[in-house]
Amino acid sequence: MKRNAVLITILFALSVSLISVSAIFWEFYKLNKQQYIDHIFTKYSVIAQIYREHMQRSSSEIMLEANLAVYDLFIIKDKKEKKDILEKSKLLKKEGFKSFGTSLMLNKNGLFTKNTVTNLEASMLKHQKQIYFYIESPDSEVLIKDERLHPYSYLNILYFYSMVFIIISLSFVLVMQKLRPLIRLRKKIALYGNGDMEISFKTKNIDEIGSVANELENTREKINTILESRTLFLRNLMHELKTPIAKGTIVTQMLSEQKQRDRFTSIFKRLETLVEEFALIEEVTSLGDTTEFKEYRLVDIIDGAIDMAMVDREKVGVMISTDVKVDVNYRLYTTAIKNMIDNAMKYSDDAYIKILINEKGELCFESRGECLKHPLQYYIEPFTKENPSKNSFGLGLYLVDSILKAHGEILAHEYENGVNRFIFA
Known part of the structure; x- marks a missing residue:
């Protein structure tokens, strides 16, 4: 109903107008008829x-x-x-x-x-x-x-009533005709939001709706240019970074001192991880095609995430039925769960995480530890982390949040009895 609020408002206004006009003419007809009868009755x-x-x-x-x-x-x-x-x-x-x-x-x-x-x-x-x-x-x-008098005739009133009725109805038709471009514009905006970047808003109309459509077309062209520049920049940047990282990794193996070799190896691994996370961020933020979403068993996705995290399976308790299925992008959703496992391994007291489905049917990640010192929004900002000494760039939860938004979900947090509970809601 909210999506058609303007149409409903116009229909309501039309109905009220027609009902009001009809009531007024009906009362006028009765009054005029009575006056006519009273007038001729004087005879x-x-x-x-x-x-x-x-x-x-x-x-x-x-x-x-x-x-x-x-x-x-x-x-x-x-x-x-x-x-x-x-x-x-x-x-x-x-x-x-x-x-x-x-x-x-x-x-x-x-x-x-x-x-x-x-x-x-x-x-x-x-x-x-x-x-x-x-x-x-x-x-x-x-x-x-x-012989002179004739009964009261309602034809004149009916004529004027019909004229007013037709005028109001034609006005409604004209308003609806003017709203048709707005309906088409809304559909185009929806297509653009769903990833059709080549949709055109341009129109030859010169009224207010036409002006809005043409301004949207100008904005679309600017946004597309910015997105293309951003994508090109990120891809070139990541491509140019991978080459020196690969060369640096090879040269590191030639160092004679083990301490220096380990230090540089750690630096280049972190840089490689950062480039991979940047690639994921670019993929998530530009994700507009939901055709890559397919149905998978949730336990299979979690199993893949555990393999990606390279953690001991005894440290991950999976309490989910094999019948639970989700419609997702496998690679991205697996990465989101992998990041939640990594987060628990780094910040929980016992390096153990429990994965389950709550009573609302939401995916939950539980681990024992201290409550977050800041609101969740603080941690899902890029390059934010609780402990600077940890081996992280602070992109883990930011990536999780971005992936969930691409799937129409959000990341939530609860703390109860010493347990941090992150929820895919």
Whole structure:
């Protein structure tokens, strides 16, 4: 998920935008529709007034129809049609009101005025894209069709909503289109990190991503030049050093005094060891091809490391099952284990090392001795050693750390009950 955080953020922003716009338009649609219904419903007051006068004056139905026709209102007389409309129509709004009437009455005391109050209900109905007004009273009812009015239409709002929806969607497509070069650039960077030094970042785009890609291309060219110069320098240096070391070793054997012969032999052996360690460092730091990684039994690698260290096998306790396998570069991983054995032989109290797998499945090297005086980071720096008198250049743990990093592992250290425990984690 973290690798696609930008894409997920954009998708989230798009979703939130579309949902927000949809919610706003939906609320606007409901409000606009209600306002439209409320506005046209006011027409019922005109109908109610005409109908009230008709009831008060007891005028003919022809007169009522004539008064309604002025406002393009027509009474539905057909009983079947009227029933069908009342049953299938949708109620838009309904409201009750009172009709007040006054009439002269005669009794034994003479003429008097009688006031009457009639409860009426006005309903606005929609049926087959037409608007109807239905007026009910306790004694009568009438269904009136309005020729002018039509039900509320959502097409305008739908049109604007569709336009906004399309614009937001197109914006997302354009953003994704702009991000495609960034995705390709990330893949190229990954290939470059995996050792493809000839991959090109160059692009013709002139936007911000194109500028970054072109700057990366310039940086790649500079890094490749530096790496080539470094590799050439180290190889030439090691080649040029081996010749005088070999000559010096031969000349040393011609010395007559044994003491001087042993001293110079020790010097040239140390120089030869240093050149070999430099060669290993150059190989580890330039390792980018994992095709040389193969599956081996861990006990076979440890056996090879013991042979390289040239130590007594009784001084190395191997407590590892033959079923344990690792996917590594055999030569480099063997060298790392060999250096751990050498380290234990030099600095442990009893020159004994125990190699085992801990409960986490990590390779451990245990030896008795004093706790490290400095943090582990101090010892994995090149040319750093605990005791300057020891026959070492201080590259052992540095090499181990570099080899482990090339294999996706790290070197860790623990001290418990007088035991130093180095871990390939």
